[in-house]
Amino acid sequence: MTGYALRRLGGALIVLFLLSVLVYLLFYVAPGDPARLACGPRCNAEQIRQVQDQLGLNEPLLTQYLHFLQGVVSGRDYSTGTGVLHCHAPCFGLSYQNDQPVTELLSARLPVTASLALGAMVLWLLLGVGTGLLSALRRGGTTERVLTVLTLTGTATPVFITGLLLLMIFCAYLQWLPFPTYVPLTEDPEQWAWNLLLPWTALALLESAKYARLTRSATLETLAEDHIRTFRAYGVRERTVIGRHALRGALPPVIALNAVDLGAMFGGAMLTETLFGLPGIGQLLVHSVRSVDLPVVVGAVLAIGAAVVLAGAVADVLYALADRRVTLT
Amino acid sequence: MTAPLVEVTDLAITFPAGEGARPEDAVRAVDKLSFTLAPGRALGIVGESGSGKSTVAAALLDLHRGTGARVGGTVRVDGLDVLAAPEAELRRLRGGTAAMIFQDPLSSLDPYYAIGDQIAEVHRVHRPDASWRTARARAVEALDRVGIADAARRARSRPHEFSGGMRQRALIAMALACEPRLMIADEPTTALDVTVQAQILDLLHELRAETAMGLVLVTHDLGVVAGSVDEVLVMRAGRAVEHGPVGEVLSAPAAPYTKELLAAVPRVDAVRERPAIPAPRKAVRPAPSAAPAPGEPLVEATGLRREFGRRAARTTAVEEVSLTVRAGETLGLVGESGSGKTTLGRMLVRLLDPTAGTLRYRGREIGSLGERQLRPLRSELQMVFQDPASSLNPRRTIGESVADPLRAAGELDDAAIVRRARELLERVGLDPAWYHRYPHEFSGGQRQRVGIARALAPSPRLLVCDEPVSALDVTTQAQVMELLGELRRELGLSLVFIAHDLAVVRAVSDRVAVMRAGRIVEEGPVDTVYDHPQHPYTQGLLAAVPVLDPQVAADRRALRAVA
Structure with missing residues (x-):
């Protein structure tokens, strides 16, 4: 188990390293001059050159990248023109736009994205697994049909349309819910939940059809297995057979897919975040790409990458815990 | 005379054809089958695959209910009209009065739960007043009874941690958990090795002597029936072709089909007539190189060894094997x-x-040849x-x-x-x-x-x-x-x-x-x-x-x- 964790960690570091190289290269070939954008529209050529010097943009690509790595490992000093700013390790640089350390920007936004992703996950599991189970057991029932149509429509509709519809109905016309603004969980749990309810729903609708299909097929598969016949032949109630044995057999793939999806939510929810005005990591990434804010982009991509890689490892461990026949090597 | 434990009259089971198929494609798996079993007696149902023997076994607990199969005739088990019984009574019968064990003990247990818990669950279905604690204790008792060593600890193992024979014992323990009057065993030893098979059959025999329960043993293997049952019912294509005391049916079969079946069983004690190896009459196509003379060593293995896995997971599947295969x-x-x-x-x-050792084909070492050199051979x-x-x-x-x-x-x-x-x-x-x-x-x-x-x-x-x-x-x-x-x-x-x-x-x-x-x-x-x-x-x-x-x-x- 320890050996497995170490190997996974090593693999994760390699992935993140390659990811950072890739992002650096992409930005080097991409159009747009960060210095001009950072300096503002009224800067002249002289001023832009100064900003370029200050940001280290004149150095060769490799040097820039090595400086970046050095910052991650041991911290790094920045001259701001008026003084020296020390950025503690792990330092992913300062934003070109406002000189804020990237780590600070990210850690301010992490709780928002995490709240969004985790809450949405609970909803999509309830909706998806519930629909899947229903459609496995009562094929053709009204409830099952309604739920299937609902989840499929949710998946087929872009999130900015579902989201806008939800906003229009619940915030504008019915006025049951506030227009979402992020309230930290630590400040006011109730407001936190009310404000996030709509974004959660939008994401859950998007994801749940996948879970409904997976749960349905896995449950049907388990129901056809011999051990289900055994429990039926021993007079166990159908309810118990399904709840205790069939669903249990269907869980491992659901757990594995869920962990991966959760990881992907950290970067993939940018549309939802932008639409509902939630200051999350996805939104940060969109802004920084638009303003060619390289350090923030690299930091955000690495944070998202770390979440995905971590989720993959967690999925493996959970799968092995859910199905003891699987051993991690 | 006491009432029979099992009474089957004119049983007919038809599986409908698949969706969209014509109704006449429906398969009649069992037709006009009748038999009775007195309490404490054992009946063997024998037949080849497709003869309908397992279908009959499942019908004794009406396991066909809800599957779309059409079941006609009557089945009485311990006085209960099984095919007409309401759901609740049928559940009491299943496992309580009559317990079934299945062919493949690996897939017949839930892979996700401890074996003891699965037995306890079944026990509690039939003894709802029993607490989980007593049910678990009962499970350990049952496991101990069927010869699982260290039952208290092994009750916490999951099925994949048991060998094939132990799993079948665990299934039998599950059957015993509620002290049934009838045990239905559907090919209980088919997936097992011959020595393990003997152990399981001995165990069933012993349990029967001890608890006086009846046994319906379904198998394709006439040898399995011989030592384990009192009566035999031979089935073919859904019908009974012969029914009688086991000694009579096996030694003096009346039906031609039973005779055929018995003649086809290979005997471990039969000396075979072996014609001398003649020279090949006609090859379908002449082999590319000169044929080896009969008796000449064709393949010679010396000290052959094969390992699988690495480091801690290494197992040796074949160790120090030397043998010769001669031509013909x-x-x-x-x-x-x-x-x-x-x-x-x-x-x-x-x-x-091979991991080690030499392998010679017609005198030439081939154990270490690469794929390219091996190709012509x-x-x-x-x-x-x-x-x-x-x-x-x-x-x-x-x-x-x-x-x-x-x-x-x-x-x-x-x-x-x-x-x-x-x-x-x-x-x-x-x-x-x-x-x-x-x-x-x-x-x-x-x-x-x-x-x-x-x-x-x-x-x-x-x-x-x-x-x-x-x-x-x-x-x-x-x-x-x-x-x-x-x-x-x-x-x-x-x-x-x-x-x-x-x-x-x-x-x-x-x-x-x-x-x-x-x-x-x-x-x-x-x-x-x-x-x-x-x-x-x-x-x-x-x-x-x-x-x-x-x-x-x-x-x-x-x-x-x-x-």
Whole structure:
């Protein structure tokens, strides 16, 4: 188990390293001059050159990248023109736009994205697994049909349309819910939940059809297995057979897919975040790409990458815990 | 006279045809079947696959309810009209009055829960007032009763941590949990080794003597029935062809079908007439190099060894095996599952690389040859696999499957390939016009014939047959064995015949090697080894083989009980 964790960690570091190289290269070939954008529209050529010097943009690509790595490992000093700013390790640089350390920007936004992703996950599991189970057991029932149509429509509709519809109905016309603004969980749990309810729903609708299909097929598969016949032949109630044995057999793939999806939510929810005005990591990434804010982009991509890689490892461990026949090597 | 425990009258079961099919495609699996079973007695239901025997067993608990099968007639178990019983009463019957055990003990237990908990769950279904604690204690008791050592600890194991025999014991423990009056066993030992089979049958026998429960034993193996039941019902195509006391049916069968079935059973004690190995009459195609003289060593293995896995997970499947296969002879390889016979067989045709040791083919070392140098020899070393259903590509026609090795051997002329594939199909007893049919259109025996035709295609000298008949019914088994014998004589082939069934091996082999835990423990001419086994393991194996005479079976059981 320890050996497995170490190997996974090593693999994760390699992935993140390659990811950072890739992002650096992409930005080097991409159009747009960060210095001009950072300096503002009224800067002249002289001023832009100064900003370029200050940001280290004149150095060769490799040097820039090595400086970046050095910052991650041991911290790094920045001259701001008026003084020296020390950025503690792990330092992913300062934003070109406002000189804020990237780590600070990210850690301010992490709780928002995490709240969004985790809450949405609970909803999509309830909706998806519930629909899947229903459609496995009562094929053709009204409830099952309604739920299937609902989840499929949710998946087929872009999130900015579902989201806008939800906003229009619940915030504008019915006025049951506030227009979402992020309230930290630590400040006011109730407001936190009310404000996030709509974004959660939008994401859950998007994801749940996948879970409904997976749960349905896995449950049907388990129901056809011999051990289900055994429990039926021993007079166990159908309810118990399904709840205790069939669903249990269907869980491992659901757990594995869920962990991966959760990881992907950290970067993939940018549309939802932008639409509902939630200051999350996805939104940060969109802004920084638009303003060619390289350090923030690299930091955000690495944070998202770390979440995905971590989720993959967690999925493996959970799968092995859910199905003891699987051993991690 | 007491009321019968089981009373089946005019049972008829029809499985509807699939959706969209015509109603007349419905399959009548059981037809006009009647029998009774007195309390405490044991009935064997015997038949080949498709005879409807398992369908009958399932009907005793009305397991067909809700599946769409049409069940007619009446079934009474312990006075309850099973087919008409309301759901609640049926549940009380299932497991409470009559408990069922199944063929494949691995898939018949839930892989996700501890074995003790599964037994406890069943116990609580029938004793709702029992707490989880008492139910678990009862489960441990039951496991202990069926001979699971250290039952309190092993009750917490999951099914995959049990061996096949232990799982079947656990299933029996589950059946015992509610002290049923009837046990229904559907092929309970088919997936097990012969020694484990004997243990399980002994256990059932013992439990029956102790608890006076009735037994319905469904099996395809007449030997299993002989020592375990009082009466036998022989089924064919859904109907009873013969029904009577076990001694009578097995020693003086009345129905022609029963006679046929008995004649097809290979006997472990029967000496086979062996014609001297003649020179090959006509080869389907002349082999590329000069044929070896009969008796000349064809394959010689010395100190062969094969390991799997790395470091801590390393296991040795075959260890220090030396053997010789001579031209024109059949070498039988017997052993229980996990003894390494398949690994050894695959090494002999170089499907697996030996970890150590030397392997010579006609005097030339081939154990360490690379794939490229091996290529010209590949066609001379061929293999026939156990499961003809999964070893043929379901998406290719049988003709294409037979033609594949010809193409692999470098034959380019398409017309010649097709002609030869048709010849081969005909040679193994199939209609060459079936060239364009797919494997699912054939029966198990026919598929195995295709597998043999495919192995023969490149004109091999050595054919390793890995359990070629163990998935087949006895009558089909006999036909395939006959075909292999014929081919060997006609083509001057050498055969290595791998099987766990000792009787089958005796029927086809000239010499036999007994494997255990990766090693050959005994080797010699087949009659010598079978009639005068030297190694205690061989003696144990032979003593565990079910015999057809109920009296002898009882004597052997008594002997095993003493031992």
